[in-house]
Amino acid sequence: EAQVTQNPRYLITVTGKKLTVTCSQNMNHEYMSWYRQDPGLGLRQIYYSMNVEVTDKGDVPEGYKVSRKEKRNFPLILESPSPNQTSLYFCASGERDSYEQYFGPGTRLTVT
Amino acid sequence: GDSVTQMEGPVTLSEEAFLTINCTYTATGYPSLFWYVQYPGEGLQLLLKATKADDKGSNKGFEATYRKETTSFHLEKGSVQVSDSAVYFCALSAGSTLTFGKGTMLLVSP
Numbered sequence: 312e313a314q315v316t317q318n319p320r321y322l323i324t325v326t327g328k329k330l331t332v333t334c335s336q337n338m339n340h341e342y343m344s345w346y347r348q349d350p351g352l353g354l355r356q357i358y359y360s361m362n363v364e365v366t367d368k369g370d371v372p373e374g375y376k377v378s379r380k381e382k383r384n385f386p387l388i389l390e391s392p393s394p395n396q397t398s399l400y401f402c403a404s405g406e407r408d409s410y411e412q413y414f415g416p417g418t419r420l421t422v423t
Numbered sequence: 424g425d426s427v428t429q430m431e432g433p434v435t436l437s438e439e440a441f442l443t444i445n446c447t448y449t450a451t452g453y454p455s456l457f458w459y460v461q462y463p464g465e466g467l468q469l470l471l472k473a474t475k476a477d478d479k480g481s482n483k484g485f486e487a488t489y490r491k492e493t494t495s496f497h498l499e500k501g502s503v504q505v506s507d508s509a510v511y512f513c514a515l516s517a518g519s520t521l522t523f524g525k526g527t528m529l530l531v532s533p
Contacts, residue, residue, distance in 0.1 A: 315466075344520070353512065353525035354467075369520065401466055411457070412521060414466035 313338045315415035317402050323421045324392060332387045332418050334402030341407040343385040344369070345377065347398040354401070360385055361407060392422040425450045429513050429524035436503055436531050444498040444527045446487075446513035454517035456489050456496040461510040461526070470511070503531045
């Protein structure tokens with residue numbers, strides 16, 4: 312089944328404790344992206360990647376890191392999480408030239 | 424920069440009512456336009472798309488027409504069902520990324 316998977320689905324952590332949210336897709340898509348969803352703000356893009364070893368900042372990259380060492384994986388790293396990063400995070404992938412995106416189920420992160 | 428504006432929700436309708444969710448955009452060039460739907464507890468799914476002016480996207484009884492002259496891409500459905508209750512996002516792509524509107528929640532009651 313074609314899908315985007317994210318882990319974990321739910322995470323509660325404390326300020327400053329490094330964490331990684333994994334994202335994997337099995338559709339051989341070149342394009343992958345991370346978004347955060349907050350009430351009243353919709354979806355905002357954090358980082359995206361057009362291909363392996365190529366990443367670019369989105370609209371709200373501060374406090375986040377990403378890497379793209381393999382085509383299928385695009386982990387999101389929070390080196391020192393803060394409460395304002397409490398949010399619902401979505402990973403997405405797509406074919407490079409179509410711009411349609413397939414979304415994962417989301418990761419709800421709470422930072423206390 | 425590119426932007427998408429959607430009507431604020433929630434939109435509350437009775438089953439079988441007609442639905443319109445307004446969406447307008449600002450973009451340089453000729454973007455592709457999309458409607459995504461998010462059911463409770465799930466990620467976003469592509470509902471329909473249009474890639475050029477006057478194209479009509481349609482799926483599951485929903486449709487939207489790309490209107491370049493009014494920079495709009497309004498979502499319509501002739502008869503909504505309770506199962507259509509979800510959040511709907513209008514989006515555009517004019518380069519390497521998608522720009523989303525803030526989303527409109529639709530609540531359909533029996």
